[in-house]
Amino acid sequence: MVRKKGPVWEHFQIISKNNDPHPHVRCKYCSKDFRRAVPERMRAHIDKKCPVAPNNAKFQFIQQNTTRINNVSDHLSEEEQKSPEFLLAKLYSSFKLSNREEEKMQTDDSGDIEGSSNSSHLGHKIGVEKNTIKAFELYKKAAEKGYIEKNKIKEFELYKEAAAKDHIDSIYRLGNCYLLGIGTEKKEIKAFELYKKAADKDHIDSIYRLGNCYLFGTGTEENEFKAFELYKKAADKGHIDSINYLGNCYKFGTGTEINKIKAFELYEKAADKGHIDSIYRLGNCYYFGTGTEKNEIKA
Numbered sequence: 001m002v003r004k005k006g007p008v009w010e011h012f013q014i015i016s017k018n019n020d021p022h023p024h025v026r027c028k029y030c031s032k033d034f035r036r037a038v039p040e041r042m043r044a045h046i047d048k049k050c051p052v053a054p055n056n057a058k059f060q061f062i063q064q065n066t067t068r069i070n071n072v073s074d075h076l077s078e079e080e081q082k083s084p085e086f087l088l089a090k091l092y093s094s095f096k097l098s099n100r101e102e103e104k105m106q107t108d109d110s111g112d113i114e115g116s117s118n119s120s121h122l123g124h125k126i127g128v129e130k131n132t133i134k135a136f137e138l139y140k141k142a143a144e145k146g147y148i149e150k151n152k153i154k155e156f157e158l159y160k161e162a163a164a165k166d167h168i169d170s171i172y173r174l175g176n177c178y179l180l181g182i183g184t185e186k187k188e189i190k191a192f193e194l195y196k197k198a199a200d201k202d203h204i205d206s207i208y209r210l211g212n213c214y215l216f217g218t219g220t221e222e223n224e225f226k227a228f229e230l231y232k233k234a235a236d237k238g239h240i241d242s243i244n245y246l247g248n249c250y251k252f253g254t255g256t257e258i259n260k261i262k263a264f265e266l267y268e269k270a271a272d273k274g275h276i277d278s279i280y281r282l283g284n285c286y287y288f289g290t291g292t293e294k295n296e297i298k299a
Contacts, residue, residue, distance in 0.1 A: 008043045011057050029053045149183075156183025163194070171198040172206045179209075179218070192219025199230070207234040208242045215245075215254070228255025235266070243270040244278045251281075251290070264291025 012025040012034075025037040029052045032045060046053045156177045162170035175194030178187045192213045198206035211230030214223040228249045234242035247266035250259040264285045270278035285291055287299035 006039055008039050008046065009037075011046055011053065012037070012042055027053075029057075152183035154183070168198055168201050168203050171201075172203055172209070175206070175209065188213075188219035190219070204234055204237050204239050207237075208239050208245075211242065211245065224249075224255035226255070240270055240273050240275050243273075244275055244281070247278065247281065260285075260291035262291070 009025075011028055013028055014037075015024040015026055015033075022036045022038065025034050025042070026032065027034075027042075027045060027050055030050050032050065034041065034045075046057055156174070159170045159174040159177060163174045171194050175191045175198065177183055178194065179191035180186070192210070195206045195210040195213060199210045207230050211227045211234065213219055214230065215227035216222070228246070231242045231246040231249060235246045243266050247263045247270065249255055250266065251263035252258070264282070267278045267282040267285060271282045283299045286295045288294070
């Protein structure tokens with residue numbers, strides 16, 4: 001019984017005339033010879049190596065693969081079905097060329113351009129290939145974005161659930177979600193309230209964030225004195241960003257009197273812990289003689 005030839009054979013001319021199941025074949029588009037026809041090699045050639053194969057020829061193999069993926073979707077877990085790869089495959093399965101587009105991409109009735117010198121036609125093919133690649137990139141980005149957005153919403157919901165049970169770190173992270181619009185709409189007032197709730201429980205990152213809220217008027221009225229107090233409280237507990245901000249308060253007189261020596265000491269303390277902004281500010285101190293003697297070499 002002769003095995004039925006698959007669709008890949010449509011794109012190859014059979015050279016040998018015997019009944020060999022692996023005959024000598026030639027690509028209809030670029031005249032590439034295969035002395036022994038192997039469907040997998042022929043398919044790989046059309047999909048990846050042939051420079052002038054029409055996109056509808058390449059696309060049919062993508063469709064076959066994505067159809068198989070969609071057929072097994074019932075056997076995949078919910079998490080697997082949310083993956084960028086699976087979403088991308090589903091997008092591809094719905095991405096079909098119109099009849100008019102297919103007709104434009106055909107070289108002639110047989111699809112054979114062997115010996116053709118029509119460079120403008122070849123340019124059209126290459127242009128269409130570039131458009132297909134661009135479409136792939138856009139669909140991939142869309143799939144990944146959808147996956148990330150779903151994860152962010154789930155992240156927000158989980159923090160909200162844990163925060164309702166007074167999990168202190170979740171209260172802080174829920175505040176971040178409201179502040180930055182992660183998985184929800186931005187609500188600065190809500191973020192401020194959550195940071196305050198966690199700060200009242202002595203959560204160090206929340207104390208720092210609450211200081212920022214008072215300094216910049218985020219979700220509350222600006223209050224430099226409260227900002228200074230909060231930075232000092234967190235800095236005393238070793239919070240490195242707060243040490244840097246407290247240095248700024250002393251340098252510029254924010255919520256306290258100007259004390260450049262104290263600012264220098266705080267920048268030095270944070271710089272020793274590798275805080276990059278403090279390293280930079282410490283350099284400025286040495287360069288301009290702020291709170292210390294000028295030292296251009298150290299700067």
